[in-house]
Amino acid sequence: MADNVFLALQNNSEAQPIIEAILEDNPGAVANESPGMVKINCPGRLVVRRETVEEKMGRKFDLQEIHINLISLGGNIDEDDDELVIAWNT
Amino acid sequence: MAKAKRLGLKERYSLMTRGLDWETSYQPMDEVFPYDQYEGIKIIDWDKWEDPFRLTMESYWKYQSEKERKLYAILDAFQQNNGHLNISDARYMNAVKLWLQGITPLEYAAHRGFAHAGRAFRGAGARVACQMQSIDELRHAQTQLHAFSHYNKFFNGMHGFAHMRDRAWYLSIPKSFFEDAMSAGPFEFVTSISFAFEYVLTNLLFMPFVSGAAYNGDMATTTFGFSAQSDESRHMTLGLEVVKFMLEQHEDNVPIVQAWLDKWFWRGYRLLSLVGTMMDYMLPKKVMSWKEAWEIYWEENGIALFRDLSRYGIRLPKYHEVATKEKTRVTHELWATLYQYGNALGLHTWVPEDEELDWMSEKYGDLFDTMYRPRLQFLREREEAGERYFNNRLPMVCQVCQIPVFFTEPDDPEQICVRIVEWADTKHHCCSDGCADIFNREPEKYVQSLIPPQQIYRGEAGGARDIFEYAEWLHLKKGIDSGEYHGSPDHQNWTAWQSGQPTPKTDSDEAA
Numbered sequence: 001m002a003d004n005v006f007l008a009l010q011n012n013s014e015a016q017p018i019i020e021a022i023l024e025d026n027p028g029a030v031a032n033e034s035p036g037m038v039k040i041n042c043p044g045r046l047v048v049r050r051e052t053v054e055e056k057m058g059r060k061f062d063l064q065e066i067h068i069n070l071i072s073l074g075g076n077i078d079e080d081d082d083e084l085v086i087a088w089n090t
Numbered sequence: 091m092a093k094a095k096r097l098g099l100k101e102r103y104s105l106m107t108r109g110l111d112w113e114t115s116y117q118p119m120d121e122v123f124p125y126d127q128y129e130g131i132k133i134i135d136w137d138k139w140e141d142p143f144r145l146t147m148e149s150y151w152k153y154q155s156e157k158e159r160k161l162y163a164i165l166d167a168f169q170q171n172n173g174h175l176n177i178s179d180a181r182y183m184n185a186v187k188l189w190l191q192g193i194t195p196l197e198y199a200a201h202r203g204f205a206h207a208g209r210a211f212r213g214a215g216a217r218v219a220c221q222m223q224s225i226d227e228l229r230h231a232q233t234q235l236h237a238f239s240h241y242n243k244f245f246n247g248m249h250g251f252a253h254m255r256d257r258a259w260y261l262s263i264p265k266s267f268f269e270d271a272m273s274a275g276p277f278e279f280v281t282s283i284s285f286a287f288e289y290v291l292t293n294l295l296f297m298p299f300v301s302g303a304a305y306n307g308d309m310a311t312t313t314f315g316f317s318a319q320s321d322e323s324r325h326m327t328l329g330l331e332v333v334k335f336m337l338e339q340h341e342d343n344v345p346i347v348q349a350w351l352d353k354w355f356w357r358g359y360r361l362l363s364l365v366g367t368m369m370d371y372m373l374p375k376k377v378m379s380w381k382e383a384w385e386i387y388w389e390e391n392g393i394a395l396f397r398d399l400s401r402y403g404i405r406l407p408k409y410h411e412v413a414t415k416e417k418t419r420v421t422h423e424l425w426a427t428l429y430q431y432g433n434a435l436g437l438h439t440w441v442p443e444d445e446e447l448d449w450m451s452e453k454y455g456d457l458f459d460t461m462y463r464p465r466l467q468f469l470r471e472r473e474e475a476g477e478r479y480f481n482n483r484l485p486m487v488c489q490v491c492q493i494p495v496f497f498t499e500p501d502d503p504e505q506i507c508v509r510i511v512e513w514a515d516t517k518h519h520c521c522s523d524g525c526a527d528i529f530n531r532e533p534e535k536y537v538q539s540l541i542p543p544q545q546i547y548r549g550e551a552g553g554a555r556d557i558f559e560y561a562e563w564l565h566l567k568k569g570i571d572s573g574e575y576h577g578s579p580d581h582q583n584w585t586a587w588q589s590g591q592p593t594p595k596t597d598s599d600e601a602a
Contacts, residue, residue: 003394008297010316034377036304036312037297064145067153068160071319072293074391076334076398077142077327081099088398 002044005075005086011038015069017056018048025049037071045087046075103144108137111214123212129275132340136213139335142327150222154229157317161233164313169240178306178374180584181575183245185303185372186238186311187437190248192264192364193295194234195255197318199268201227203279210276219328220280226321233317237310245580247436247571254436254564257551259484259542260428262492266539267361271354273535277336278350284329286354286407287361288322290395293387295365296322302369302377330395337402344403349531355407356524360491363420367428370421370450371442379453384417409524412500418454419503422462427496429469430481434557436566438575441470461503478574482557484543488521489536490528495521513537 007022009015011033019038023029029042040046053061063084075086097105114122126133145153167173177183201224208220242248255261271282300315333351336343366380378386388410396406429439442450447466450458472479485494489511499505509526511518513533520526529536545551546560554560558568566572570579586594 003397004390005394006391010320034298034301036301036316039297064143064149064153067143067145067320067324068156069320070323071316072297073323073326074293074395076330079099079143088394089401 003088004041004043005046005073005088006039006041007046007048007073007086008037008039008071009066010069010071011036012069018053018066018069020056021052022046022048025052039072045085047086048084050082099144103141103146106146106148107141107214107218119212123210125210125276126212129277130346131277131336131343133213133336134339136211136215138338139213139215140331141215141219142331143324145222145324147218147222154225154321157320158229158233161313161317162236165237165240165310168237168309168313173309174241174244175587176307176309180245180580181438181440182306182308182372182374183241183580184247184437184439184575185299185368186241186308187245187247188364188368188372189311190234190238191251191254191258191436192261194231194238194251195261196264196268197227197230197234199265199272200283201225201231203268203272203283206272207276207279216280216332219331223284223321223325223328226318226325230314230318230321233314237314240310244583246578247438247566247580249571250436250565254566257564258436259434259487259546260431262487262540262542263364264361266492267357270357270535277332280329280332281336281347281350282354282357284325285333286329286351287358289326289329290355290388290392291358291362292322292326293391294362294383297387298378298383299365299369299373302373302375305377306373306375333399334402337399337404341403348404351404352408353528353531356409356413356522356528357491359413360493360521360525363424363493366421367424371425374446376446376449379450380421381417381453384414389414408527409522412522412524415500416497418457419498422450422454422458423496423498424493426462426465427485427494430479431485431494431557432573433480433482433568434484434561434564434566435572436564437571438573438578438580440575441466441473457503473574473576480573484546484557484560486519487541487543488525489518489539489541490520490525492539492541493521495519497521 009019015038019031019040022040023031026042026046029040029046032039032041048063048066050061050063063079063081066084073086075088078085078087113119120127204220204224204227208217208224211217211220238248255265271279274282296315296319300312300319303311303315333347336347366383369378369383370380393406396404425439428435432439447463451463469479485496487494495506495508497507499507507522509520509523511520511526511529511533514537516537518529518537520529546554551560552563554563561568561572575581583593586592
């Protein structure tokens with residue numbers, strides 16, 4: 001099985017729709033809560049889709065806004081206007 | 091006329107970095123950028139450098155100012171609502187003191203280091219990334235000082251962090267770590283700080299420890315901690331990018347990068363033993379043990395990262411298996427050391443409560459029950475008998491990591507590990523094979539280390555003749571800023587505040 005990539009976000013109301021969007025778009029993703037934060041692990045590849053986040057938030061969302069509530073990540077990043085992808089290349 | 095389509099993120103980033111760069115013509119590029127070749131790293135095409143977040147300076151300011159607004163709104167609320175009364179227990183504050191004394195000055199050092207490294211790179215992408223990080227690190231130092239300034243009004247030991255930074259024996263551990271990196275070349279600096287330290291290891295600091303701060307009611311640390319960590323994700327990405335960039339540019343770079351990864355993994359791991367000890371011993375309410383954090387953030391996430399790099403011919407860092415073997419021991423060994431040298435620390439130490447010892451038994455198992463728990467119970471008995479143990483001599487410290495030589499042999503937790511290295515007919519002591527290897531690779535560098543206990547005994551610490559005069563030279567008041575927690579003014583104040591009493595009058599008031 002592929003190694004997990006991860007993304008950790010602050011556990012606040014602004015990040016909640018992002019977390020929901022990630023869990024919806026990545027069937028293998030598992031969210032682990034600890035005080036103040038949520039760490040989402042996913043085998044091999046994880047995608048944050050702008051459209052899904054906008055649907056959950058009910059407003060426009062620039063993917064770079066994720067920096068405000070991002071805590072940490074593990075994996076190679078690739079970002080454009082529509083998707084932020086975290087993946088291992090192996 | 092059709093309205094021009096808004097440029098995509100990739101085009102915007104490209105225009106705002108590469109598009110604004112130029113080749114110098116009055117002076118040769120090699121003279122404008124004299125430091126980016128001597129380390130032996132070969133760069134064929136600087137344009138292959140990519141910031142995967144594609145953050146331009148314009149967006150950088152936008153999001154950073156948003157983060158600052160959020161952070162300072164919370165700090166205002168924290169101060170106005172006497173946030174210091176909401177922490178789990180005043181013992182927790184000692185983790186904050188260690189952070190202020192040991193970690194905040196590193197943020198400032200990183201600010202200086204990235205400004206210097208950024209200037210040294212001739213590639214515009216690398217320069218922009220280093221510039222952002224340099225500004226981030228200054229922000230981290232400032233926000234931490236602002237957040238902690240409220241605590242400084244109520245707790246002892248926080249008054250002289252800047253004075254102590256260059257004088258305290260235990261603060262030479264983080265200080266020398268950064269100065270080792272800053273006195274290397276720009277590629278090694280970025281590899282050491284952005285990759286080995288930030289990508290591989292700081293998750294252990296900012297994730298479980300800051301989450302622990304949240305659990306212990308420290309709103310100030312949680313807020314700046316996660317705010318800083320949001321910048322850290324960008325730094326980590328820069329770290330991974332710089333390593334991949336070097337490895338992809340030329341095969342001759344691979345052994346150089348591997349040697350740096352070996353060195354900085356071990357340096358960073360040794361430094362983080364302080365953080366592990368904060369997690370296990372200084373958080374009255376526990377979130378995660380050092381052992382568990384090591385398993386998640388190194389054994390799972392860290393090893394996955396190295397597996398990803400194996401396609402470049404990179405292997406796991408040397409002695410990673412030793413670090414994993416030590417995961418059940420380091421924090422207990424380090425706490426015992428801090429406890430006994432408590433008269434020369436700007437924070438308090440103590441023996442944990444019974445329920446905390448039970449938690450450690452559950453997390454650490456047999457070794458804790460047979461070796462460390464009996465020792466802690468013995469120390470508690472002595473304290474209760476009015477004979478609180480202090481070791482009032484100074485320790486022998488490792489020539490490389492500057493941690494006292496107290497860690498044990500990888501395969502024998504009852505035997506202190508000491509490695510003697512020689513250079514130019516002089517013997518030096520190291521705490522481990524990892525540190526001995528680092529010394530032997532660059533002996534000319536490490537023989538120059540100013541080792542605090544040696545300097546103190548040579549009279550270089552204001553002429554102090556013993557540990558008490560030395561503590562005075564650090565501006566530490568005995569028993570108030572240093573020593574045992576139980577019975578200290580911090581403890582007395584906290585007990586009074588918890589029962590709604592005003593701050594009791596203490597020796598520290600009279601001294602003032």
